[in-house]
Amino acid sequence: MPLLPECSDAQTAASLGPQLLERMQESLSLLRSSPGWHGGLPVGVLDRCWRSLRLTSLDDLPAELPPDASGEAPELVRYRDCLERGLSRWRAELVCREEFGDEPWRWALRRYWTALDETRGRWTLASYLALRHRYRERFGSGPADRCCPVLILARPGSGDSHQLGWLPVRHRAIGHTCPH
Numbered sequence: 001m002p003l004l005p006e007c008s009d010a011q012t013a014a015s016l017g018p019q020l021l022e023r024m025q026e027s028l029s030l031l032r033s034s035p036g037w038h039g040g041l042p043v044g045v046l047d048r049c050w051r052s053l054r055l056t057s058l059d060d061l062p063a064e065l066p067p068d069a070s071g072e073a074p075e076l077v078r079y080r081d082c083l084e085r086g087l088s089r090w091r092a093e094l095v096c097r098e099e100f101g102d103e104p105w106r107w108a109l110r111r112y113w114t115a116l117d118e119t120r121g122r123w124t125l126a127s128y129l130a131l132r133h134r135y136r137e138r139f140g141s142g143p144a145d146r147c148c149p150v151l152i153l154a155r156p157g158s159g160d161s162h163q164l165g166w167l168p169v170r171h172r173a174i175g176h177t178c179p180h
Contacts, residue, residue, distance in 0.1 A: 004127050004164040012165025020053045032143050032169040044150035069125040070115040075100045075108035
């Protein structure tokens, strides 16, 4: 499953900084106390440009940050299926043009290539599904070992990919140590 590049726990904490780490504490507490896996578990979305953190649930993440699903158009799924069955690229394209028509085939390709240009290596349906799978994997070992995913958004126009960070539930924000 395609997954976004991951950064270490320390890099994730550093990306968030003290104030945003403090905001994450409620989500970490919810994750720690959860009796089992479910889609309502928390996910952080960090916008580095604005130094803002949105907290959402795994199930609500696609509404907050819609993944690009242009690569999952029926025309392109059929094309990949034809290639997997051993057809040449030329023959696979002919099959798709016959099955879907020339205009729908061209539109599917155009949407796909436009999305690649605009969101190269970014947030896709496959990366969302991979995140769900990875989150469930990391959830299973026990409350003390759980981690909350933080999707760190790439800066627009940078050509970078979004990154996936993990914040362990055992992480504590550094509070003020000076007496009042």
